[in-house]
Amino acid sequence: MIMIIDIHNHSDWHRHNLNSVDTDEYGIDKAWQTNPVIKRYPGNPILSADDVPYRSDLVFNAGVTRYQGRYVMVFRNDYADSASKAVQGCNLGLAFSDDGIDWKVEKQPLFLDSGSYPLGMAYDPRLTVLDGRCYMCFATGMNHGVSGGIAATDDFKNWEILNISAPDNRNWVLFPERVNGKMIRLERPFAMYQRPGDRFDIWISASPDGRYWGDTELLLKTESVPWVNEKIGPATPPIRTPKGWLALFHGVDVDASRQGWGWSGNWRKRYSAGLMLLDQDNPYKVIGLSRGPVLVPEEDYRYEAEGYRDYVIFPGGMILEKDNSVKIYYGAADIVEALATADLNDLLTLCEPV
Ligand code: BMA
Numbered sequence: 001m002i003m004i005i006d007i008h009n010h011s012d013w014h015r016h017n018l019n020s021v022d023t024d025e026y027g028i029d030k031a032w033q034t035n036p037v038i039k040r041y042p043g044n045p046i047l048s049a050d051d052v053p054y055r056s057d058l059v060f061n062a063g064v065t066r067y068q069g070r071y072v073m074v075f076r077n078d079y080a081d082s083a084s085k086a087v088q089g090c091n092l093g094l095a096f097s098d099d100g101i102d103w104k105v106e107k108q109p110l111f112l113d114s115g116s117y118p119l120g121m122a123y124d125p126r127l128t129v130l131d132g133r134c135y136m137c138f139a140t141g142m143n144h145g146v147s148g149g150i151a152a153t154d155d156f157k158n159w160e161i162l163n164i165s166a167p168d169n170r171n172w173v174l175f176p177e178r179v180n181g182k183m184i185r186l187e188r189p190f191a192m193y194q195r196p197g198d199r200f201d202i203w204i205s206a207s208p209d210g211r212y213w214g215d216t217e218l219l220l221k222t223e224s225v226p227w228v229n230e231k232i233g234p235a236t237p238p239i240r241t242p243k244g245w246l247a248l249f250h251g252v253d254v255d256a257s258r259q260g261w262g263w264s265g266n267w268r269k270r271y272s273a274g275l276m277l278l279d280q281d282n283p284y285k286v287i288g289l290s291r292g293p294v295l296v297p298e299e300d301y302r303y304e305a306e307g308y309r310d311y312v313i314f315p316g317g318m319i320l321e322k323d324n325s326v327k328i329y330y331g332a333a334d335i336v337e338a339l340a341t342a343d344l345n346d347l348l349t350l351c352e353p354v
Contacts (some may be wrong), residue, residue, distance in 0.1 A: 019332055032272070035294040037346035038328065041101070045303050045336035047075060052093055052105050055079045058275075058308050059093065060331030063127035064100070064317030067134045071097040072156070073317070073329070074125040074136060075337055077109060078308075083248075086265055087308075090121045092138070094156055100319060100327050101339065122149065126316050128174040128237045130183065135210065137172035137185070140164065147189055150170040150210055162210040168192070171233035173247070175283065177240060182206040184232035184283055186219065186247070192313070200231035202249060204284055220249070220276060224354070227274070227292050229253050235273055236318035236328070243348050244287055245278040248315045250329065251293060261310035262333065271312040271329070272296040277351040288351030295328065296342060307333025320344060 007137040014353050028254035034040075049056040054077075062075035077093040080086060091109035129135070133152045136159070146168020151159040168190040175184040187203050195201075199222045206215040224231050227252035252269050260266040273295040277288030297304035297311040304313055310333055317329035326347060328340045 007159045012342060032270075032293070032296050034296050034298060034340075035290075037350065038295055038340050038342045041339035041341065043101070043302065044338040045332065046101060046339045047073070047095065047103050047105070047337040048335070049077075051095075051103065053076060053107055054093075054109060056093070057089070058335050060334050060337055061124045061314045061316050061329065062329055062337045063125040063136060063237075064319060064327075064329045065127040066100075067127075067129050071100040071103075071319070072127065072134070073097070073103060073337075074110060076123045076331070078334075083354060087184060090123050092122055092125055105286065106156075110159075110245060114323065124170065124314075124316065126173045126234075126237055128176050130174060130176055130178070135174050137174055139170035139172075146170050146190070150174065150185075152210065163207075163213065165213075171235075171250075173234045173237040175238055175245065179206075179281070179283055182208060182215075183210055185213070186238075188231070188233035198230045198252070200233070202232055202234055209268040219278075219284065220286055220289075222251075224286075224289070225251055225274060227251060227253065227272070230269065232274075235315040236332075237316055238278065238283070238324070239320045240280070241277075241320075241344060241348060243277060243351075244280045245283050246318075246344075246347060246351070247276055247278070248273045248295070248318060249276055261291050262306075262308055269309075269312075270297060271314055272307050273313060273315050275351050277348070286354055288348075290350045291352055294347075294350055295330065297333070303332040303336050303338060305349060307335030313338075 057080045058078040062073045064073045073095040075093045078087050079091045094106040095103040097103045124139045126137045135152050138149050148165045148169040150163045151161045153159045171188040173186045202220040204219040205213045207213045230252040232251045235248040235250045238247035254269050258268040272293035275290040279285040297313045313330045315330035319327045324344045332338045
């Protein structure tokens, strides 16, 4: 495990504080707070490199679901050079749990190391159980761009890769049910030419079988999310609720005056999450949005404010329990995996009609 080093010079931070109205001593916007209906699990992080029985430095951005009577997690596992701290490679780890809180990591990663995996590397997985199979969406980095991918498994040993997109696209999430007979996915292409400044949006597509995708439409524009000044992207696979499909999406705000955050270097982005509600019968229609972000990286929360890339929360899994509570799994500061909980009705109340 790489030690977290304090590269922040807090007095410098104060001088280079954000352009926001009311900032704390580190220059962080005070109003930027997690909605009180969302509670962080006191035992966070729920998974870190210390829990992994193979080479591991950064454990984050996991997909989580329930399958065959257990909770299952596939997490992103990066490993770094111990002297330079430069990330050298990445694979996907597999963990199981009986309660969604205590996790046991399998002895081997899922896919081979980045060098030998045919697609370069697979990362940022999201899991969805659909029609009795477990599907995994992932990003895959190749020398010729970033693609989205979908693979399916019944046993977490054998994977059938159904679809790899043309670059650039990532942050795919699959709905847990077919809608009007079709599989539905949210995605985030990068429209580099027409959307300078990383103003990337959330799109939606449909498929009869997970292999062939079409009916692609723009679902949510960054312009519709006033609290971001950069990109948005799908975060958790949606869950069915009586009011519609509920999902978290991530949103990024950048302030050029911020000092570089985190030991990855020149990092000025902040990743937070908002809620969206999609029409039950027509998920191509956004019917609700949270007014602001509902889960944000907190300054006093060590794992979110001090990591590989500081001020990042990156949710990848949301599980609805029988008592109407919701478990939200999120990568924190690109270094650990954390858990927060909320009541479903409270989350629905935060979605204001659009
Ligand atoms: C995104 C992805 C995520 C990462 C996030 C913040 O572009 O690379 O894996 O968590 O940036 O660093």
